Amino acid sequence: MDQKFDFIGKGVGALCEKVKPNMLGHLTDRYPSLYPRGEVPEVPTWIAFDKQILRFYAFFRETLQEHRCAPFQIRKVVILFFLEDGTIQVMEPKIDNSVRFPAPMDANFYDIMDLNVGNEVEFFGRVYKITDCDKFTRNFLNRCGISVPDPIIVPEDPYYKGRAYEVETRLPKKPSKKTDTLGQFLENDRKVLRFYGYWDDQETQYGYLHHLEVLYYLSDDTIDIKEVVTDNGGHKSSSVFFRRDKLVKKYTGLPGPGDHCRLTLLNVLGNDIKTSRYVVDSLDCGKQHRDYYLEQDLTIGGMVNVYGRKVVLTDCDPYTQEYYRTKYGLDNFTPIPKPVDLQVDVPVQQERELPPWNGYGSFEDSAQNCITVEPKAPHGDFKKFIKYDKNGLDSHVLRFEGRMISSIDDNCGRIFIISYFLSNDTISVYELARSNSGFKTSQFFKRTEVKLPGQSVFTSTPPECYSTKHIFVGATLVINSFKFVLVDADDYALRYMELNSHQFPKSNIKLIMDKIREALRPTYKDFVAENIPTEMPVMPYQKLRDKLCRLMGSDFTEQEMITISRAFSANCVEEKYNRDAIRAVTLTELKRFLWDDLKRLNEYFLKFDHQRTGKLPRQETYKLLRACRLPVDIILLNRILDVIHKDENGNLFYDDILKFLNRDLCPMADTVPINIKVSYYSY
Known part of the structure; x- marks a missing residue:
């Protein structure tokens, strides 16, 4: 049953039922069902068989009344049976030179029992012979209990056979030649081979040696030749020797009108333009063949004929070398020399010589005033400044501890911080004063470039200054x-x-070990047997330093020894302040500022220790000590936390801190106030 809206009276619409013949709901009585009897699902057919179609392949014979080659022709069709409503559709696939006719529907309906391989069906006066069906149709009919025979071979169509024979034997009216250049363009677009060459025109009057640049475009096999003009050569700066085009190998003359056209027209009738008839020359009888230069014709040392001018190729760029190496397997790309240009005198480049420096101002400032009349400040190396300027925690400043070499004993004990700035190779010196030394902490030498000693001052050449190769531990600097x-x-x-290490060779562990290995080569076995014990192959730092200093002599610096010790995890730093020394300094500071608040500090520790473990993290301990106004410097506070006892996770035992700050437990003598900040530089 199908429901639809219809009129039961004039102007009265209602929902009515319409019975269609051969509905799939009643087909179970005609052929075996794919479900057992009594278990057929109660669902409508348009839901159960939605979008399920049976496809059959058929043909019919059409009689040809007025054709001399064949009395009939075979027309193939596709028959579609829609399971959801039992309708049929016949489709004729599109073929060359076919005509499609619509098929109107009538009141007669077919079902799946009438469609099978080998059956003949008649639709609107035409008889169709079913030859095959698709896989889904065959499986569906087999599940329904319908046997489907094997496919039937479609008979040969005499009409199309004769038509194909005529097409093969008949000459084409239009040429079928087509040159596909799009694929070559898409594959090789922006790919250019670059050669360098010359054209020697010195034998003619006013001729000279032309330096050329030959460009070969792989996208369309064209060549562009440009002339490389030297400065002050008397020629244009951009001279085109040959505009981009295909270059013929043999020049026979200028091409005539229409010589580059792809098609050739032949005049077969008449002498007048209006009454003449033209056809296309499909055989290209009158077309001349031309050979053009291709990529395989260009080689180093080869010659290119550019309309009578002999251009010799001498070299090519790296991309061209890689292209020929990959595609043709060539390996020899040795450039060939060019002839000497006899007409051009190569000027000798002379450097500008400045007058000697008079000693006023800096050398750069005086040189800038000699270059131009208008006073301008000298420019520094901006790229170097950008590269080595301070970036976050990376300051690009190398700081060293320096000692003064002097005949005065008091000067020899002075401590200096020498900073080397990588951004502009400047040096600054800062003095750290010791207690009761008579010197104060202040700037000793402002930041500026320092010239190497032993140079002539009043010269025209710029003096050499200290650079990275002169800065290392153990070096001697002469500053002011x-x-x-x-x-x-x-x-x-x-x-x-x-x-x-490429800028600082004395910090390159590979170079250092190679130098030591070369010095130990004659006595290596004796050195190992004498200095390295068999039980524990470890040598103390000081012992190894003394041995290497005696072995290498003056060729071995302290910087190289520090690099070796850092590379092999040696402890080359001797701590100046131990736990007792730091406690003495701390108790002295607490006594100076009259601090005695251990009870409050203990309450803070217990408040933050919720689990009563007796230990706290370092960060929380630091905050608590700062909150209790502990009158010590931040550097000293961190050194206190460094020497406090810790567990395996790095947590601090605050009972040890209370004992450390209690002057009643193990009292210590007061110490002389010192600057704990510079203890790192006081080994």
């Missing part, structure tokens, strides 16, 4: 007539020099 020796460096400077 004072002699300094670098005795140590901070951890940032040592680490930076090791990471950039």
Whole structure:
């Protein structure tokens, strides 16, 4: 039953039922069902068989009344049976030179029992012979209990056979030649081979040697030749020797009108333009064949004929070398020399010589005033400044501890911090005063470039200044007539020099070990047997340093020894302040500021220790000590936390802190106030 809206009276609409013949709901009585009897699901057919179609392949024979080649023709069709409503559709696939006729529907309906391989069906006066069906249709009919025979071979169509024979034997009216250049363009677009060459025109009057650049475009096999003009050569700066085009190998003359056209027209009738008839020359009888230069014709040492001018190729760029190496397997790309240009005198480049420096101002400032009349400040190396400027925690400043070399004993004990700035190779010196030394902490030498000693001052050449190769531990610097020796460096400077060992060879562990290995080569076995014990192959730092200093002599510096010790995890730093020394300094500071608040500090520790474990993290302990107004410096506070007892997780035992700050337990003598900040530089 199908329901639809219809009119039961004039102007009265209602929902009515319409019975269709051969509905799938009643087909179970005609052929075996794919479900057992009594278990047929109660669902409508348009839901059960939605979008399920049976496809059959058929043909019918159409009689040809007025055709001399064949009395009939075979027309193939596809028969579609829609399971959801039992309708049928016949479709004729599109073929060359076919005509499609619509098939109107009538009141007669077919079902799946009438459609099978080998059956003949008649639709609107035409008889169709079913030859095959698709896989889904065959499986569906087999599940319904319908046997489907094997496919039937479609008979040969004499009409199309004769038509194909005529097409093969008949000459084409239009040429079928088509040159596909789009694929070559898409594959090789922006790919250019670059050669360098010359054209020697010195034998003619006013001729000269032309330096050329030959460009071969792989996208369309065209060539562009440009002339490379030297400065002050008397020629245009951009001279085109040959505009981009295909280059013929043999020049026979200028091409005539229409010579580049792809098609050729033949005049077969008439002499007048209006009455003449033209056809296309499909055989290209009158077309001339031309050979053009291709990529395989261009080689180093080869010659290219550019309309009578002999261009010799002498070299090519790296991309061209890689292209020929990959595609043609060539390996020899040795450039060939060019002939000497006899017409052009090569000018000798002379450097500008400045007058000697008069000693006023800096050398750069005086040189800038000699270059231009208008006073301008000298420009520094901006790229170097951007590269080595301060970036976050990376300051690009190398700091060393220096000691003064002087005949005065008091000067020899002075401590200096010598900073080397990588951004502009400047040096600054800062003095750290000791207690009761008579010297104060202040700037000793402002930041500026320092010239190497022993140079002539009043010369035209710029003086050489201290650079990275002169800065290392153990080096001697002469700054403002004072002699300094670098005795140590901070951890940032040592680490930076090791990471950039190509600029600092004395921090390159590979070069250092190679130098030591070469010096130990004659006595290597004796050195190992004498200095390294068999039980524990470890040598103390000081012992190894003494041995290497005696072995290498003056060729071995303290910087190289520090690099070796850092590379092999040796402890080359002797701590100046131990736990007792730091406690003595701390108790002295607490006594000076009259601090005695251990009870309150203990209450803070217990408040933050919720689990009563007796230990707190370092960060919380630091906050508590700062909150209790502990009158010590931040550097000293961190050193106190360094020497406090810890567990395996790094947590601090606050009972040890209370004992450490209690002057009644193990009292210590007061110490002389010292600057704990510079203890790192006081080994």
